[in-house]
Amino acid sequence: MRRYFGTDGVRGTVNQEPMSAEFSLVLGRAAGHVLTRHLGHKPHILIGKDTRLSGYMIESALCAGLTAQGMNVLLVGPVPTPAVAYLTRSLRADAGVMLSASHNPAGDNGIKFFAADGFKLPDEIELEIEHCIDHLPPLPPALEIGKAARVDDARGRYIEFLKSALPRGMRFDGLKVVIDCANGAAYDVAPRILRELGCEVVAMAASPDGFNINRDCGSTHPERMTQRVVECGADIGLALDGDADRLIACDARGQIVDGDRVIAILAEHAAAQGGLTGGAVVTTLMSNMGLERYLSGLGLAMHRAAVGDRYVLEMMRDTGCNMGGEQSGHMIMLDYNTTGDGLMTGLQLLLAMSEQGKALADMASDMPLFPQKLWNIVMPVRRDVMADDAVCLLVEQAEGRLGGNGRVNVRMSGTEPKLRIMVEAEDETLMLDVGESLVEAISARVC
Template sequence: MRRHFGTDGVRGTVNQSPMTAEFALALGRAAGHVLTRHLGHKPHILIGKDTRLSGYMIESALCAGLTAQGMNVLLVGPVPTPAVAYLTRSLRADAGVMLSASHNPAGDNGIKFFAADGFKLPDDVELEIEACLDALPPLPPALEVGKASRIDDARGRYIEFLKASLPKGLRLDGLKVVVDCANGAAYDVGPRILEEMGCDVIPMHARPDGYNINRECGSTYPEHMVHRVIESGADIGLALDGDADRLIACDGRGQIVDGDRVIAILAEHANNHGQLSGGAVVTTLMSNMGLERYLAGMGLKMFRAAVGDRYVLEMMRDKGCNIGGEQSGHMILLDHNTTGDGLMTALQLLTAMAEQQKPLSELASDMALFPQKLWNIVMPERKDVMADERVQSLVREAEAKLDGDGRINVRMSGTEPKLRIMVEAADEEMMLGVGESLTEAIRELVC
């Protein structure tokens, strides 16, 4: 039973349990002990962070715990989450840590571990670290503590890695690009990589101050990107979240291109070049039925995983797929990186535009999406709502009304105390009516 680690590491409000300096110190000691025991030598661990003010506090406490337990620490400063996954591999570290709460507000933070191969730490190791928190190990002798050092060129290394993923000789000259950095981890590398590829770049929200990460900007507020694209006559808009592992785009007309459409574009482009592994992509239970039908029209399969990039990745590796992602904009391109990478996705999207000589509005324009909406119910406490037979009965009744021409998905958020209810149907009026009545009925039962 997990007490601290969720689907995306440990996350919470700063200075409230568990996201306190004391917990980060203890977690550092527990992780240091477990990882050292598994490796059999004095390990090196890399720590990156986004631009939250609390990153300094959590980084210092975690670093103290790790070095106290005998680990050497490499500090790379503010970088995107996918940069930590890459740098952990590139610098031959034994593990990596990213301090971020992704798209959450500045008052939250999180701690996410990566293994040496750049993939997330296995579940059994996370559970072992949790168990170790209950009884911290003895400290090593005074002269066996670890040391911490800073890596000054981490962002430059990541930019070169991004460029190396593109076709040889490709340039993006002439493309006008709006990039909303969410005042987060990509505030520097986002505009820089696009400029180095030849784009005319219009940066937005690229001045972090520790407090403004995700504040009415980035992938959760794409309307600002849309407005700037239309105002400036840009070819494309790119909106990242606070740790730059997700991307929401818009075309030159200001139409949103969400994760489902991005998957369709990248899968078709890869398939046409003989680069789509497994003849399929992996999405989640939230992905639109329109995407499934569009891919089927090309003879491609779509596998649905549980919501969360952890589960998408597991299924991708199981099915032998190299493209997967979530409607929310988390894209995993396994030919290039081991985790969701917003900037990598953006570059691959721009590559498809450049190589096909088509604007974004034309790519996957034949894909018709079903009307879909997500309702949220704030819960007084986290609990397994779907175990309640009364809730199951309400969902079955709602599904019967759709008569096989739509879908319903009800689940607890993996990161927030919210129940999420997704309804999609071929008919928008039917979708809204079923969704609103189901949400109200469940709210009366559980709140």
């Protein structure tokens, strides 16, 4: 059983366990000990963060724990999560850490580890670190502690990496782009790279103050972006989340293009150029059945993984697919990066538009979407609800009512004490009736 690590690192409310300065220091010591033992040499670890006020406190505490245990630390400051994955590889670090709670409000924060190859730390290493937290080893001698140094050109390195994923000489002159930076980690790099590539840029939510990350902006609140696109006559709107690993887009009419349709557009474009491996894409249990049907019409398969980008990535590696993603806007393109990258996704959308000579509204425009709704039930504590036979029976009965023309998915959030219930069906009235009845029945059972 995991005590601290969820599906996406350690996460919580700041100044409450486990997201406190004290815990961060202990976690640094435990991680430093475990990683040093596995590597057999004095390792280097890279730390990046988003723009939350608490990032300074957690960075300092984690750095103190890591250096106390003998690790050398490279501090890269505010950068997107995918930049940490890339820079860990580029700077030849032995591991990387991102301090972020992604799309959560400013009062939350998180600590996510990457291995030297830029992929997330293996489960067994995370479990070793958890065990070590409760059984801290002795500190090394005084002259064997590590040191910390700042990397000043981290953002510039990441921008050049993003450009390297485009054809040589490719520019987007003439395209007007609204970019919503969520007052987060990409507040600087996102407008910069778009301008350098020739776009006319309208930047939004690009003035972080430590408190306003994700506040009424970004991929979870794209309404202002869509309005701005229409008002200024932009060709496309791009909304990132706080750590810029996910993207929600909109077309020139202000219509949302979610992760499922982005997958359809990019998969179709890559397949036409012979760049899609495995003959399929990987999505999650939340992806719309309309996407599955659309891809099937293109001769492409769709594999469904459990919800969470780490599970999408695992299935991609198992099936030989180089493209996968989530409805929420996480897109993983293994040809370029080892984790979800919102800016990379946005640039690939611009590339597809430019090479096809089409507006975003005209791409995958005939993809049908089944009516779908997600309900959240707040639980007193996180527990395995699907181990309850009575709950399983309720879900089975709900699926039976859909008659094979819809789906039901019930799961616990990987980071919060919430039960998420998704119902999807061709008939919206039936979908809502089945969903509301199921939520009521499960709530009475588990709350």
